[in-house]
Amino acid sequence: MKPTKRTRSQERILALLGSQKRSLSAQDIYMELQRAGDRMGLATVYRALDALKLEGALQVRTLETGESLYCSIERDKHHFTCLQCGVSVPIHACPVRDFENRLRQSQKFKVFYHTLEFFGLCTNCDRSGEG
Amino acid sequence: MKPTKRTRSQERILALLGSQKRSLSAQDIYMELQRAGDRMGLATVYRALDALKLEGALQVRTLETGESLYCSIERDKHHFTCLQCGVSVPIHACPVRDFENRLRQSQKFKVFYHTLEFFGLCTNCDRSGEG
DNA sequence: GTTATTGCAAACAATTTGCACCCAC
DNA sequence: GTGGGTGCAAATTGTTTGCAATAAC
Numbered sequence: 001m002k003p004t005k006r007t008r009s010q011e012r013i014l015a016l017l018g019s020q021k022r023s024l025s026a027q028d029i030y031m032e033l034q035r036a037g038d039r040m041g042l043a044t045v046y047r048a049l050d051a052l053k054l055e056g057a058l059q060v061r062t063l064e065t066g067e068s069l070y071c072s073i074e075r076d077k078h079h080f081t082c083l084q085c086g087v088s089v090p091i092h093a094c095p096v097r098d099f100e101n102r103l104r105q106s107q108k109f110k111v112f113y114h115t116l117e118f119f120g121l122c123t124n125c126d127r128s129g130e131g
Numbered sequence: 132m133k134p135t136k137r138t139r140s141q142e143r144i145l146a147l148l149g150s151q152k153r154s155l156s157a158q159d160i161y162m163e164l165q166r167a168g169d170r171m172g173l174a175t176v177y178r179a180l181d182a183l184k185l186e187g188a189l190q191v192r193t194l195e196t197g198e199s200l201y202c203s204i205e206r207d208k209h210h211f212t213c214l215q216c217g218v219s220v221p222i223h224a225c226p227v228r229d230f231e232n233r234l235r236q237s238q239k240f241k242v243f244y245h246t247l248e249f250f251g252l253c254t255n256c257d258r259s260g261e262g
Numbered sequence: 263g264t265t266a267t268t269g270c271a272a273a274c275a276a277t278t279t280g281c282a283c284c285c286a287c
Numbered sequence: 288g289t290g291g292g293t294g295c296a297a298a299t300t301g302t303t304t305g306c307a308a309t310a311a312c
Binding site for chain 3: 138139140170171172173174175178196197
Binding site: 007008009039040041042043044047065066 | 291292293294295296300301302
């Protein structure tokens with residue numbers, strides 16, 4: 001991890017993400033900070049997120065809408081996402097950890113994290129689509 | 132899988148995807164069809180992709196740029212993506228297949244496919260970021 | 263003939279960028 | 288005082304939607 005010299009904005013965002021159990025979009029973060037009286041421009045939010053991402057300090061999951069969700073790097077949570085209604089159900093298990101470690105040891109990449117997501121239909125949408 | 136009644140557009144797109152080894156964006160598909168003299172409006176491409184997606188006929192991977200890539204469902208290829216330069220290297224192995232089967236058997240979701248992606252820095256970007 | 267599908271262009275939403283200002287050192 | 292960090296507003300990009308024209312059955 002590159003010697004880290006963070007801006008105030010980056011620190012604020014990192015703190016916010018650390019205090020939240022859910023993943024936040026850039027716009028969520030913007031509003032969350034605003035609500036806390038901790039005003040910060042939206043562009044700055046994006047720039048800070050980008051910098052933090054590049055140093056491996058947080059984890060990104062991009063939805064099919066194109067919106068990206070951010071959370072602290074410690075998390076290792078995966079999801080099942082319904083392609084129809086978009087509901088996203090966390091899956092508390094990770095079949096990839098060993099694999100990732102081997103990948104790391106191969107020295108070919110510096111691996112920060114992985115995303116694993118299952119797609120299909122939730123039982124609700126599957127039933128209603130049958131007609 | 133729901134009894135499938137496909138439009139001509141859907142068939143054309145499915146055929147195109149089947150004939151390609153790489154994943155295509157909606158815009159790629161649009162241009163590819165155009166090049167083949169097989170004109171189709173961009174909106175129709177998106178609508179067809181959406182329908183095919185919902186019946187589990189193809190697989191979507193959304194990049195951090197918000198752009199989505201589509202390929203036939205058979206594929207089971209994962210990637211390492213460099214957060215800096217965006218280069219995406221295929222990984223020909225899948226540590227998730229068993230897990231997915233168990234998930235399927237739990238009857239909680241109708242699983243079409245999964246995406247697995249590793250993020251970090253490629254050796255190039257890692258080196259150059261060290262200064 | 264009726265219904266679903268299509269194309270076009272306008273609308274949308276998330277993100278990025280240009281630029282002037284400002285703060286920290 | 289200088290350089291990086293910031294806010295604002297405009298620009299960009301992928302995608303979606305309204306609506307009239309068209310094709311399918």
